[in-house]
Amino acid sequence: MHTFTVAERDVTQAWVAACNKLDRKDNPDRTGLHTVVRIANPLSDNRVFRAELDRLRTAHGHQPLETIASTLFPAALAARCTGPGELAERYRKMYPAVKRYPGNRLGTYFGRLVDYPGASKTGVDQLGTVIDRLRSQAAGTRMAAAYEIDLATASDSAQETGSELLVHAAGKDNGYRGFPCLSHISFQLARDSRVHAAALYRSHYMFERAYGNYLGLGRLLAYIAQQAQLGCGTLTVVAGHARLDGPVSQLRPLLSGTSPLAA
Template identity: 55%
Template structure:
């Protein structure tokens, strides 16, 4: 079994290192199992890496990186909202339109699952509940370190408004072999120094089509939660059950093999 564990300071370096770990002669399928990518600041990027990868994606018809990242956290929309409640309301207002605009979003988006989970009694807002839980614990004298989950739930479960669970994969419903949702689980950890960390589990990660944007989106979600709770954003760890360079390895090799000039 081919696998790897890497740790880098930003999304660009983490993505290039992960691809490089897969693109080796001893691994002709360019895939791996139980891979681990740890990013100190997943909101940070190297502009040269990003510019090169943007050109490759445009040439081969991939979605823009920002489109991928926005399915997890719509950062531009959030920047225009005065509160998490306003963000939830405005996203819900456009959610059905977003699902119709892109075939890849027909089953929903990850952020849609967070703010409008299809519960039995209608859409359930779980973002503000999670923020409230983190705020409450962070302000206490003995905060819980690992009580902040985006977990797996059955569609028949009753999901009350005040729940702390944010399902991103629904057992009994999301049974397609491919497609949404590849993100199975996301969890947040509150460190004693008032730093919030995150770990995400993907059943499958496509390194060219999705991984870079997913790292960014998760990093921005983590940063938003930390900001709303007056905490420091920490590291993001992404575990993939199966990761692969699915296409166009020749096109991305100049950047993953450090053949372009990286920023200092």
Template identity: 55%
Template sequence: MHTFNVAAKNTSLAWAAACRALDVPAHLSRDGFHTVVRIADAAAEDPLLRTHFDQMRDRHGYEPIETVANTLFPAKLAAACSSPEELVHRYREMYERLKRMDRQNRGGTYFGRIVAYPGESGAVDQLTLLITRIRRQASGKGPMSAAYEMDIAHPDDVVPGDSTWSTPVHVTGKDNGYRGFPCLSHCSFQLDRERTLHAVALYRSHYMVARAYGNYLGLGRMLAYLAQQAQVRPGSLTVVAGHAQIEDDVTAIRPIIQEQMQLPA
């Protein structure tokens, strides 16, 4: 089984390192299992790599990176809202329209699952719930570190004193497709003793060219927003993929990821 574990200071460097780890002569399928990408600041990018990757995506007909990132976190909409509650309200109002506008969103968007998770008694706003819990813990004398967990949490569960929060995305009994939405199964957030908020995201599958960069960026922006609203510091993002692959023709991205090797890490 081919795998990798890479770490970098921003999304651009992390994505390039992950692609290089998959693009090895001894592994022609260019995929890996149980891969781990650690990003110190996933909301940050390298402008040169981003520009070249944007140009390559446009030539080959991929969605813009911002389109992918917005499925995780609509940064411009958030900046225009005065509170998380307003952000949730406005996104819910447009959610059905978003699903109709793009066939890839017909099953929903990741951010839609976060702010309107299909709970037993209706849509659950996990975003505001998370911010409230984190802020409450951070304001205490000693917020607890992360607890052990399995992905059986429900967004309505409250465990007193526990400073690990999970955000379910995959819905048992509803998301039965072998492929497609949602590839992101679960997000978990940890608050350390320095009041820094970290995140880990679990993907069942990751397409490195079409989706990974935008996913890292969107998750990083959501982490930064959560930290800002909860009045703590944003920390690192760790992305675990059950299966990661460089799809299509790898030669399209080789000049980009090889160029990045010449830049300071």
């Protein structure tokens, strides 16, 4: 079994390190099991590198990285809202139209966070619940790790306890590949008043999705921390199955730092 753990300062360095761990002669299928990528500052990345990666992705028919990131956190919409309540309400109103976009037929990750298809007729807004719990917990004396976006159970437990945010809906999401590959996000409040997040993917395609997912998860973590009046901590991404997909020979100059734009 090929596995690895990488810990880097920003999104770019973490993504490059993970890809290089997969692109090894002793790993001919370029896959890994139970891989761990830890990003100390998930709001930081190399914009020049991102632009070059986006150019290569566009040439191969993939969506821009910002589009991928926005499925996890719609930063532009959030900037126009007064808080998580308005953000959730406006996104729920937009959600039917969002689902009509190519690739969104089953929904988006952020849609599952603010409009989870639970047992009740109305969707569950998990985002606001988690922010409220973090804010309340930080005002007390006991730190805990009970702030979770669980994308893998079909219950309304978020309404009852505020401990889970659901994305994957059991009994509804039965595909072997595709949405939702993200199954769980867990938030931990540290004693230094910073919020850390850990996301679990059942599979992660490094060229097609991972960089954009890191960006979106980092922005989601930062938003939750800011709205709870806390600091933004580290992001850890665990993939049950990771694959270095795409045009590997064209990626290698970027991964080695020899690309003219990445240098």
